Amino acid sequence: MVDLETLKKLEGKQTVQTVQDALGFTRQSTINFISSLKKQGYVTTSGGGKQKRIYTFSTKIIRKKKEGMFEILNKYSNEKIYPHFIHEPHFNYKVEHAIIDLIKLEDIRVLVNLLKLFNHVTNWSLLYTLAKENNMRKQVGALYDIARQFTKVKRMPKKTRQLMLNSNDKNNFSRSSNDFKDIENIWGVNIPFNKKDLGVYT
Numbered sequence: 001m002v003d004l005e006t007l008k009k010l011e012g013k014q015t016v017q018t019v020q021d022a023l024g025f026t027r028q029s030t031i032n033f034i035s036s037l038k039k040q041g042y043v044t045t046s047g048g049g050k051q052k053r054i055y056t057f058s059t060k061i062i063r064k065k066k067e068g069m070f071e072i073l074n075k076y077s078n079e080k081i082y083p084h085f086i087h088e089p090h091f092n093y094k095v096e097h098a099i100i101d102l103i104k105l106e107d108i109r110v111l112v113n114l115l116k117l118f119n120h121v122t123n124w125s126l127l128y129t130l131a132k133e134n135n136m137r138k139q140v141g142a143l144y145d146i147a148r149q150f151t152k153v154k155r156m157p158k159k160t161r162q163l164m165l166n167s168n169d170k171n172n173f174s175r176s177s178n179d180f181k182d183i184e185n186i187w188g189v190n191i192p193f194n195k196k197d198l199g200v201y202t
Contacts, residue, residue, distance in 0.1 A: 007042060010057040019055070066090070072098040076120055077113035078200040095120045096127040100134055103143070106173060108193045112200065115147035124160045137167040142187035146180060150201040 009022060020030040034055055037043040041061035047053045056062075067075075068087035072095055074080050089097070095117050102114045121127055131137040141164040147153045165187070176190035177197075184191055 002037070002040065002042060004059060007037075007057060007059045011059055012057060014055045014057060015052060016055075066093055068093065069098040069101045073102060073110070073114060073117065076116045078116065079109065079113050081110060081113060094123070094126070096123055096130055099127060099140065100130045100136060103136060103139055104134070106192065108197060111143070112193055112197050115143060115151055115153075115198075115201075118144050118147045118153040118156075119151065121154055124157050128160050128163060131164070132167070132169075135169040135171045137164040137169045138187045138189045139169075139171060139173065141165060142180075142183050142189050142191060145183050145186070146191065150198050 006023070010019060014022075016027065016030055016034065019025075019034060020027055023030065023033070025033060034043055037057070038045065038055075042058055044056045044058075044062050045053060046056070066089050068089055070081060070083040070087055072093075087101070099114060099117050099121075102110050102117075105111075127140065128137070131140045141161065144153065144156055173190040173192040175192050176184060177192060177194040179193075179195045180191040
């Protein structure tokens with residue numbers, strides 16, 4: 001049972017030390033207490049690593065924010081991307097959705113880092129359908145081929161690959177780097193980044 005008065009006392013941002021001071025617990029008891037409230041949905045965390053971990057307490061259960069494209073990208077990529085806008089989907093948003101939405105940004109750093117996402121695709125049919133709806137099948141296929149050269153990926157089904165190759169989608173990247181002419185010729189789309197941009201994979 002959650003003690004509402006205790007939550008009111010702690011409401012807002014806290015650290016382990018400030019909670020410990022407020023409640024008079026031992027450090028381990030404080031950590032256990034915070035962990036229990038977090039599981040119940042009354043506490044969220046931020047920071048960690050080199051930054052001090054901050055706990056935000058609420059008297060109401062905090063609805064967990066759904067992962068958007070940038071959260072999914074940063075979960076798997078080697079280089080963290082700090083977005084210029086908030087993307088918060090309101091449905092069961094998956095890696096397959098993120099690949100399509102991230103490609104649309106045409107940001108070089110984003111495109112380079114999303115190559116990692118091909119190793120976390122679980123529904124190739126969904127990815128194909130989304131790419132088809134957005135006229136991006138050739139772009140997705142070309143980026144997948146580059147990902148195969150530089151990082152671990154899950155194998156795309158032959159049927160899906162062939163359907164992408166045979167598509168007449170017109171969407172294209174605005175410029176070519178000239179470093180991936182073989183892939184550009186296969187897929188009929190530009191690749192906007194250079195091999196040197198793929199340093200995160202070396």
